[in-house]
Amino acid sequence: MIKYPTGQKSSEKKNSKEPVNFAGRGMNFEDEINRSNDYYREINKAIIYKKPTPIKVVGAHKTSTGSYQIDEAYFMQPSTTDYNGIYKGKYIDFEAKETRNVNLFPFANIHDNQLEHLFKVDEHGGIAFVLVRFTLKNTVYLLDAKVIKRLFEAKYRSIPLEIFQQEGHLVPPNYLAPVDYLKVVDQAYFD
Amino acid sequence: MIKYPTGQKSSEKKNSKEPVNFAGRGMNFEDEINRSNDYYREINKAIIYKKPTPIKVVGAHKTSTGSYQIDEAYFMQPSTTDYNGIYKGKYIDFEAKETRNVNLFPFANIHDNQLEHLFKVDEHGGIAFVLVRFTLKNTVYLLDAKVIKRLFEAKYRSIPLEIFQQEGHLVPPNYLAPVDYLKVVDQAYFD
Secondary structure (H helix, E strand, O other): OOOOOOOOOOOOOOOOOOOOOOOOOHHHHHHHHHHHHHHHHHHOOEEEEEEOOOOOEEEEEOOOOEEEEEEEEEEEOOOOOOOEEEOEEEEEEEOOOOOOOEEEEEEEHOOOOHHHHHHHHHOOOOEEEEEEEEEEOOOOEEEHHHHHHHHOOOOOOEEHHHHHHHHHHEEOOOOOOOOOOHHHHHHHHHH | OOOOOOOOOOOOOOOOOOOOOOOOOHHHHHHHHHHHHHHHOOOEEEEEEEEEEEEEEEEEEOOOOOEEEEEEEEOOOOOOOEEEEEEEEEEEEEEEEEEEEOOEEEHHHHOOOHHHHHHHHHHOOEEEEEEEEEOOOOOEEEHHHHHHHHHHHHHOOOEEEEHHHOOEEEEOOOOOOOOHHHHHHHHHHHH
C-alpha cells in the first residue's frame, strides 16, 4: 500500500493575503456553487440548498423594532455536509472543499463526521459525493462517497489526484452554472 | 367555498409566561423531533437532521484561542423548511409547527417561501409534509404537502382540524422517538 503525504509541497506558493473566511473555505467556490444551485432552482432542475453555518447563540437582546440582535455567539462544527436536496427524485448530498495542493487532497480537510455522514447517505441509497477544487489548476472534480470510503478505510491520509482523474469526474464550468456538477451527476449516477 | 377564520378564539387561554424562543416555535416540540431523529439515526433507520437556524453575521473578532467570537448577528428568515434527509432511499422534507388554536391551523404560521419549498419538493418526487402539534390537546398530525397546496390555492386562510383528522395522519408518541412520525410516513407513503 502506497502512503501519500498529507503536507503541502514546498514548491507551492501560499497566499497569505486571503480574506478571513468564517466558513473555513474559499468564498469564491462556495459562491459559485450557490449560484449554480440558484440556477438549478430557477429552471426547476433540482432543489438543492446550502445549509446555514451552525452557530451557537449565547447572548442576545430585543431591539427597538422587536427583533433580536445577537451579542455573543460561536461557530460550531457541522455534523453533516453543507449541501443537500433533491434531484430527479433522488436524495443528493455533498460537501465542497478547496485545496492548494497540486497532486493530492488531504483527508484532514474534511471532518470525520462529515465523511461518516456521506458514507451513511450512500448506504441509504442517496447520491453522495465531494466536490474538490484544485485551486492552482482551477479544476473541479466530483468524487463519489464509495471511492472516498475505500481510501479512508485503507488508511490513506490523502486522496491522490490520479484517483480524481481515474475514478472521479471533471466538472465543466458553465456560464449560468459556474460549477455545473449536475451535468456530471447525470453521467455518474443516471446513465 | 367556506372561509375559515385565522384568529384565535377568545375562549382559548393565552400563556404569556412562555420563554423567549429564538426559533419562533415551542422548544419542546423541536426537542422531541430532534430526539426522534437522533434515535432514527442511532438505529440506522433514517438520516434526517434539523437545519441550523440561518444567522447573518455582521461582526466578529478572533479570540486568544484562535477561534472566532461573533459580536453582532441577526436571525434571518429561512428560505426552506427545518428538516430534511433520506428515508428508505427517498428524499424527505418537512416543517414542524405548533398552534394553540383548537380547531384550526392558520396559514400565517408558515412562511410562504416554506410552503413553496414543500410544494416544489413534492413536485420533484420527494416526501413533503408538515407536522402540526395542537398544543392544548397535545396531538400531532402529519399533513401531506398536496393537501396543503390544495387548500392554499383555494385561498383558505387556515387548515381546519377536520382536514387533519380526515386527510392527515395522527402521529403516535413513542418512548424512544417522542414524535414517531416515520411510523406514519410508512403508512402514508410506503403502503
